[in-house]
Amino acid sequence: MIPGFFGENGELYFEINLIAADSSDIKVNALLDTGCTDWLVMDIQDVESLEWSYVREQIRQTARGEAEFYLYQGNVCFDGQEFTIPALAGEEITEVLIGLPWLENRRLVVDRKASLLTLGED
Template identity: 45%
Template sequence: MLDTGFTSGWLAINSQDLEAIEWPIVIPKIEMQTARGLKYFDLYEGKVIVAGKEFIIPVHIGEQLPDILLGSLWLDIMQLVVNKPKGILTLEVVEADY
């Protein structure tokens, strides 16, 4: 889910989803303001592939996240195109210098 309110991050996932991924922890217990109040997240170094390109990004790991959240920082390097009549949402990499 693209969360445009998640302005200070790239990706947030539930801690139970982290078990299958061997990403190194960078900073434990960061306090962040969320729609549900102040919550604590651990920050990991994640490697993700988007549109065939590999990115090393900080990933926020928290409890009780029902969805994987894409933060609005992706919009700094991607173009978001919405075609509502056709029900198509597209993210395209336009700047890959990250």
């Protein structure tokens, strides 16, 4: 189980490690976006700096309309486990986003009043 923290406006953040192609890792605070149906979404410059494997181009529907994204495959360390996941990269993405697939096999506990935020296995 990993602890999270609340942003200024109640956003849900969790620390994850992005693992570059050279096996170095970078800790980032990732925003849990329950409107995101992808594992991970990042700015294209950040993904390219990790030298992750490019897969293909994709058009996706966003709140702002259709947008062009680039699908990559990369490794992350989440809750002490390393995963190879698909990652969408796009222009002008200001936060590292994690989406709904992380909730498929993990329990999200949110109690803002008690300042409790965790994401982990049952």
